[in-house]
Amino acid sequence: MSVVRFESRIHLIELTLRTPFRLSRGTSVTRRNVVFELAADGEIGRGEAAPIPRYRESAESAATALAEMADRLDDFHDFAEAGVRLARPGQRAAQAAFDGALHDLAGRRLGVPVRELLGLAKRPLAPTSWTIGLDPIPDALAKVAESGRFEVLKLKMGADGDMELLRAIRDSTKQTIRVDANEGWTFDGALARLPELARLGVEFVEQPLPAAQLDDTRELRKRSPLPFVADESVHDAADIPKLAGAFDGINLKLAKCGGIAPAREAIAVARAHGLKILLGCMIESSLGIAAALSLAPLVDWLDLDGHLLIADDPFHGLGFRDGRLIPSDRPGLGVEPAS
Secondary structure, X not given: OOOOOOEEEEEEEEEEEEEEEEEOOXXXXXXXXXXXXXXXXXXXXXXXXXXXXXXXXXXXXXHHHHHHHHHHOOOOOOHHHHHHXXXXXXXXXXXXXXXXXXXXXXXHHHOOEHHHHOOOXXXXXXXXXXXXXXXXXXXXXHHHHXXXXXXXXXXXXXXXXXXXXXXXXXXXXXXXXXEEOOOOOOHHHHHHHHHHHXXXXXXXXXOOOOOOOHHHHHHHHHHOOOOEEEOOOOOOHHHOHHHEOOEOEEEEOHHHHOOHHHXXXXXXXXXXXXXXXXXXOOOOOHHHHHHHHOOHHHOOEEOOOHHHHEOOOOEEOOEEEOOEEEOOOOOEOOOEEOO
């Protein structure tokens, strides 16, 4: 059996957002991500790490973890499990980049898109939502006015004045609205908001209470007229069983769970517990979005607009039409550096 020799490269990239991104934990204008490249037999596989500061990750910690993982990689034949096997504790975003690069490289070497590598047929996908942050009402309405190509809006909530923002947006559009509190409500605050959210036609509520308050979330769900979707409460498959009864679905992000392979396991466990699946993202380039998009045929909802929120996407290859992302038919993840 021939030995595959690998060369790896790590690049820190800064993504500038088109407009400030506001949520209950703060405001961002840039994000620092990491691109991991793995070269073998004349092909280059790439993956993206979008570190999550809430979990004490940074671009630097992700880059360090990726370098350590690359040094230990000695066998390509278990590429779908290598990210899990070599993962560094507490560095899920790095694991996702490593996993993405291995899947990209495998698809390129075989000449097929990653979705075919996974045995998933190409078919029309659910529409992706377009995210509007906790903006001043005039700024939010300007974004709504520019969002006509999207069927679904996702509104960040979780702070004082968020109901006024929702009412203003609801008055300005008939688009489907989902809301994400990002752990920003109290039990009583959520309980007071939920009836009006339902009257305003909100589809579901994402993470109404802090992740540590699972029992309170379960009690709140009993009184809620709307479904709940877990985000900060779920990282990987091991977190899912305890969420049944408190949530109706999970927001699965590769940066949280560690990549394509762990995400497939989480999807199977979520289905076994009767939970729906929202496939989400961080602020990422088309590279990170393409990795998530390879799993899109398996889920119910998509929130994959991270690359659309940045000013200069360093990768290209994904399409967009009628509110829906269009995966590339090229081998691997199907995206290439823009320059």
